Amino acid sequence: MISTLKIKVALYKQCVDFVESRFDIIQNTITEIQESLTSETKSSAGDKHETGRAMLQLEREKAGNQLAEIQKIKENLSKINSSNTTEFIGLGSVVYTNKSNYFIAISAGELKVESELFYAISPNTPVGQLLIGKTVGEEVVFREQPFKIEKVF
Numbered sequence: 001m002i003s004t005l006k007i008k009v010a011l012y013k014q015c016v017d018f019v020e021s022r023f024d025i026i027q028n029t030i031t032e033i034q035e036s037l038t039s040e041t042k043s044s045a046g047d048k049h050e051t052g053r054a055m056l057q058l059e060r061e062k063a064g065n066q067l068a069e070i071q072k073i074k075e076n077l078s079k080i081n082s083s084n085t086t087e088f089i090g091l092g093s094v095v096y097t098n099k100s101n102y103f104i105a106i107s108a109g110e111l112k113v114e115s116e117l118f119y120a121i122s123p124n125t126p127v128g129q130l131l132i133g134k135t136v137g138e139e140v141v142f143r144e145q146p147f148k149i150e151k152v153f
Contacts, residue, residue: 002114004153005083008094010113011103012082015120018108019077023070026063033060073106076122080105085153089131091123096151104128 037056080092089095095102101118103111108120121128130140131149139148 004085004094007113007116008082008085008092008103008153011094011111011118011120012077012080012092012105014111014113015077015103015105015108018120019070019074019106023067023074026067026070030060030063030067033063077106087135087152089134089149089152093131094118094151094153095131095149097147097149099145099147102127102131104131 033056037053037060076091082092084092086093089104091104093102093104095104101116103118103120104123105120107122107125111118111120119127123129123132127142130142134140134149136149136152139146141147
């Protein structure tokens with residue numbers, strides 16, 4: 001049986017890797033858009049050129065917004081102390097229920113530690129909001145499905 005600390009550290013690392021990967025993808029997209037904008041020369045088809053530049057500007061803006069969002073997610077993730085354990089569910093908690101296991105951190109989807117499956121969810125998600133502040137033995141209902149909290153660390 002893997003220790004609770006090792007589980008939490010492994011889940012935290014997977015979330016950090018997830019965020020870093022998304023950050024790199026967005027950075028590369030911004031770089032490509034920048035290169036496209038600077039390398040594009042004025043052609044004789046002026047309107048077509050301006051439309052292309054406008055589309056690239058919109059793409060750059062969208063990527064910039066995604067980058068800002070990733071920065072916020074990184075900031076939230078940095079607030080987690082993976083060696084901390086608490087009785088009540090909060091940011092950084094690992095939660096076992098009779099239905100699924102959760103890591104309250106960021107929305108990163110399905111994560112696996114050893115053979116155990118966890119869902120990395122943000123405290124702002126509907127399930128996250130239901131779980132925050134609860135403790136072992138309590139029951140929550142999500143989409144008419146009741147589930148009981150079995151373990152929190």
